[in-house]
Amino acid sequence: MRIVFIGTGEIGLPTLRMLYDWRGHELVGIVTQPDKPAGRDQKLAPSPIKKWSQRLSVACATSECRQGSLPVLQPARIKSQESVDAIRALHPDVIVVMAYGQILPPDLLEIPAIACLNLHASLLPRWRGAAPIQAAIAAGDRETGITVMYIDEGLDTGDILLQKRIEIAPDDTGGSLHDKLAQIGPDALMEAISILARGNPPRVPQGNQLATYAPKLEREQGRIDWSEPAKVIERKIRAFDPWPGAFMEIDHRNLKIFSATIADRSGKPGEISRNENELIVASGEGALSLGEVQLEGKRRMTAAEFLRGHSWIAPL
Numbered sequence: 001m002r003i004v005f006i007g008t009g010e011i012g013l014p015t016l017r018m019l020y021d022w023r024g025h026e027l028v029g030i031v032t033q034p035d036k037p038a039g040r041d042q043k044l045a046p047s048p049i050k051k052w053s054q055r056l057s058v059a060c061a062t063s064e065c066r067q068g069s070l071p072v073l074q075p076a077r078i079k080s081q082e083s084v085d086a087i088r089a090l091h092p093d094v095i096v097v098m099a100y101g102q103i104l105p106p107d108l109l110e111i112p113a114i115a116c117l118n119l120h121a122s123l124l125p126r127w128r129g130a131a132p133i134q135a136a137i138a139a140g141d142r143e144t145g146i147t148v149m150y151i152d153e154g155l156d157t158g159d160i161l162l163q164k165r166i167e168i169a170p171d172d173t174g175g176s177l178h179d180k181l182a183q184i185g186p187d188a189l190m191e192a193i194s195i196l197a198r199g200n201p202p203r204v205p206q207g208n209q210l211a212t213y214a215p216k217l218e219r220e221q222g223r224i225d226w227s228e229p230a231k232v233i234e235r236k237i238r239a240f241d242p243w244p245g246a247f248m249e250i251d252h253r254n255l256k257i258f259s260a261t262i263a264d265r266s267g268k269p270g271e272i273s274r275n276e277n278e279l280i281v282a283s284g285e286g287a288l289s290l291g292e293v294q295l296e297g298k299r300r301m302t303a304a305e306f307l308r309g310h311s312w313i314a315p316l
Contacts, residue, residue, distance in 0.1 A: 014185055018190065094116070125206040127214040230286035263280055
């Protein structure tokens, strides 16, 4: 099969590498987002997918490559006729999408001879949308996975081809779960394409009545609401690491919180105290003992290190 890969985020890299190395099928093109400003200096930076293709081009210039360098398209709007025509010119049998960031137009969905597939990082119809990994942790889900679905015109609403499931560990963060899901993507897609090759692949409609949504996260959503129960806040701290990051205000500056454990304490929500080397914050139900923190403008440190510089925090 001739395959076009469309993606932007790091989660798609293992799947893209697999497609490039997979003998018997041909990766004929890559589509990713345009370079965007990044860092303090706001210099244009390529997506992780484009960075990989650039390294591939360098390797191909110095050694033998199985397929050689690949065309990389970076349309500002994939809905434009120019973009659709460029992808059509690659004559794909299958289009594979993973963490791209733009909605594909109907005329693009009609291009592949066999199927247009999306690898979504949840067990659809649970957690449709842009932030399914964080949503699953924050909600206390026990499992998640990769869904390979046929793309339609809706938001993650297409029929399901297959799903791969994994457990969510009690200490998983948004970052660690992202990496676990990235690693099962290649197996999920290999199985999906093998099913397509055999013919008569399954199409299981999603139960829309069971759908939940995980919209794109903004930085302000990381601000902790201490009126919530401690167990809810603890899950959000893990879910929002590394993005958007959980934080509270202390000493007129933002304090980023990387980890916390449930503490057998109580108090007014948001009340801060110390118990020897523990930094305790009361919530609407119970309290949390903070682990690693980072005060705005300072380095990341343990709660015990933070307390040594903040003697005004009263003991319990």
